[in-house]
Amino acid sequence: MTIIHVAVLGYGTVGQGVVESIHSHQKELQRLLGAEIVVDAILVKDPLKVRDIPPGIVWTTNFDDILELGHIDVVLEAIVGCEPAFSYLKKAIQHGCHVVTANKVMFAHHGNELQQLADENEVHVGYEASVAGGIPIIRSLSELLRVNQVHRLEGILNGTSNYILTEMRENGHSFEEVLADAQKKGYAEADPTADVEGDDAFYKLMILSDLLYGEQPNWTEVQREGISKVDREQMELAEEFGYRFRHVASIEPSSRGLQGKVMPIVVPNQHPFYHVDGVDNAVNVEASLVGSLMFQGPGAGRLPTASAMVEDLVQVLRPSLQRKGSKTIQLDEVEGGATKLLKQWLLFVPQNPSLPTPFITSGKLIKHKSGQKWKAILFLGDDKTIYEWKTRLPMVRLYEIRGAKEWKELNSDQPKVPCLNSLAF
Incomplete structure (x- = not known):
């Protein structure tokens, strides 16, 4: 033989x-x-x-x-x-x-x-094993890209951060306690920075960007934020609204070029990531013909990663199985580039006597709940406005509610909806 x-x-x-x-x-x-x-x-x-x-x-x-x-x-x-x-x-x-x-x-x-x-x-x-552990996402996307165009990809790409968020929510432990436990179990390295601050997920996202679009966004323009500032009370307040925290990487083309993000978000129970717990990874893809596809599986560990490498061993030795992705989308043809969207956000403001309660100057659809450390406020706003507030008010924590309804601000068929205009302290 x-x-x-x-x-x-x-x-x-x-x-x-x-x-x-x-x-x-x-x-x-x-x-x-x-x-x-x-x-x-x-x-x-x-x-x-x-x-x-x-x-x-x-x-x-x-x-x-x-x-x-x-x-x-x-x-x-x-x-x-x-x-x-x-x-x-x-x-x-x-x-x-x-x-x-x-x-x-x-x-x-x-x-x-x-x-x-x-x-x-x-x-x-x-290079299947470089992204999402045991999930065959590279091969799946390569097959998908023969005809489909991917309009958006978002993923839970780091099992360590997902495990930490899951344990904090389910068992009521602090970030520091769960991180120490993850290190003992071998889910987190002695220096966990790459996992909990988003670097690991960022590199995986750049690999997927190359596969999907034949290029990467400017690395310095990719928003990158970890999970170390998420605490137990924020999770409890989010759950009262029906949301769960996830650390998600996303990439999509727009009229301004490829837009990448790696950051904590909150998701409602209808979102595909709502039930993805523990060390699992998940990738959700929105494509032109097939619609929405969800992939989920073990994201790390000896045998899941080894499985991906051995499957690749077969792939490279059987060239007839090779499928090449790397399809460039014409960014100037992406729909919605000039339309301003209002997204739902969950804002946490410190409950501090020296900081009066913030208020929204317009809109009646705003909800809020209070804890010991934080007041949580549900509101609508566009990306630009939100990040202006985030820069001006570093004590405030802002999380996009991914998968919630979006409103087109310029669409007159929709009723007028509230927008974040001002915070007063």
Whole structure:
């Protein structure tokens, strides 16, 4: 039987899962590929660390040792950071190897360059594991993009932040308590900044933007906010309105170009993310023909991520399965670019004796509820107005209610609706 030789870069949680999955699913791989998959080499960082590497596999700290073997067909990369991962994969492609990566930071920065280099060298790049863990979102979107245009994508792309928000809501613990628990369980790193402040979700969103639209928005213009300022009382007040907090990344074309956001929002029970709890990820896509599609599944962990990498291994070895997305939408043709929309927002103002209660100068549809620390106010406003208030009043917390009804301010067929005009303190 033909043998396909692979090397694995990194032998942490994901790398070990990849090797384990190749061994445990060898029969399925042989049935699909008509060949035996053999892991020949593993790249490690620390030569002194004790590892349980299966017998017969060469391990090394020098990537050139792996290339010098001369017969590696596929390199699977599961290390962290842009470098040396990017340099390793460039070398692998130039040596005629297919590559598969789980590295979202590196691929967000260099994915297009790697894919162009792979085309020049007639090999393939798999990157399913870089976004949404075990959810096959890259393959699904690639299939979808053969005809459909995606008007909007939004996703819960980080399992750690979703787990924290879920535990805070269900068990009444503080952000700090749940974060410590997540670290003990291995859901959060010792330095959790990338997860809880939105960096991890941001890089995944940029990868999806490239796939959907063939480009990324200007990184400095993408609104990025984490969950560390969400507290238990805010959650309780939101639930009294019927809403739940979610940390959501979204991308959509507009007349001003691609608009990206990574931020906490609140969702009503009719929103597809309302019931997505724990470490699950979810992606909701609005497309031109198929309408709204929802994908949900485990977003992280050894076997879900390893599953995505092994599925990519099959994909790169069977080029007939490849589907290319990266379809550019003509941004000047996007509908609604000149229409001002009023969105529903949930605003939290500190209950502080030195800060009189804010009031809305117009509108009768405003609701409010009070807690010990915060007063919660439900209101309507457009993006520009809201972010002006957010800049001027940093003590106030503002959250978009995603999935709630929007009103077109300039549509005379609609009754006049309240808009946030002024806050007085």
